[in-house]
Amino acid sequence: MQQAIVETLQERRSQIRARWETFLRIEKVNSPLANPDTLVYLFDQTLDEVFHSLQEPVPPKHPAPAAQAGQDNPLCAYFIAGEQALLEALILAQASQRELDPKERDAEVAQLRHIMHKIARRDIGSLEGVFRSRRHAGTNGDNI
Numbered sequence: 001m002q003q004a005i006v007e008t009l010q011e012r013r014s015q016i017r018a019r020w021e022t023f024l025r026i027e028k029v030n031s032p033l034a035n036p037d038t039l040v041y042l043f044d045q046t047l048d049e050v051f052h053s054l055q056e057p058v059p060p061k062h063p064a065p066a067a068q069a070g071q072d073n074p075l076c077a078y079f080i081a082g083e084q085a086l087l088e089a090l091i092l093a094q095a096s097q098r099e100l101d102p103k104e105r106d107a108e109v110a111q112l113r114h115i116m117h118k119i120a121r122r123d124i125g126s127l128e129g130v131f132r133s134r135r136h137a138g139t140n141g142d143n144i
Contacts, residue, residue: 001054001108002104005090005108006055009086009090009093010051012089013047016047016086016089017047017085019084019088020081020082020086021040023080024078024081024082027081028077033074033127034078039078043082046082046119050086050115053118073127073128075124079116079123083117083120086112086116094108
């Protein structure tokens with residue numbers, strides 16, 4: 001991704017966080033962990049990882065599909081809302097450029113989606129593992 005675009009996204013961090021929270025609050029809360037008041041504390045850590053990853057080499061042309069997890073996983077809505085907020089910011093940053101190469105534009109969108117999906121798969125998978133281990137241990141995971 002172009003360094004100028006990454007810098008623009010970093011400059012818009014507070015707007016991305018605000019939009020992410022707005023999108024997240026639209027979602028139905030299905031557990032205490034899905035409460036936006038809880039999930040907002042993860043924004044900075046996730047954004048730090050996204051911005052760091054944008055500096056790395058470009059991923060494959062087609063982003064991997066998002067993690068498949070139960071709809072009751074509170075991180076599903078978190079990552080969907082985050083991807084929406086980041087894509088919105090990216091599109092606005094791209095639109096502000098004088099010349100926009102369609103191939104580069106599409107590659108930047110694919111890169112951002114790839115990064116979000118990679119982080120989402122990892123984090124959603126980790127939480128699913130916690131749910132599975134609690135079920136196997138005979139505890140009720142509904143309190144999570």
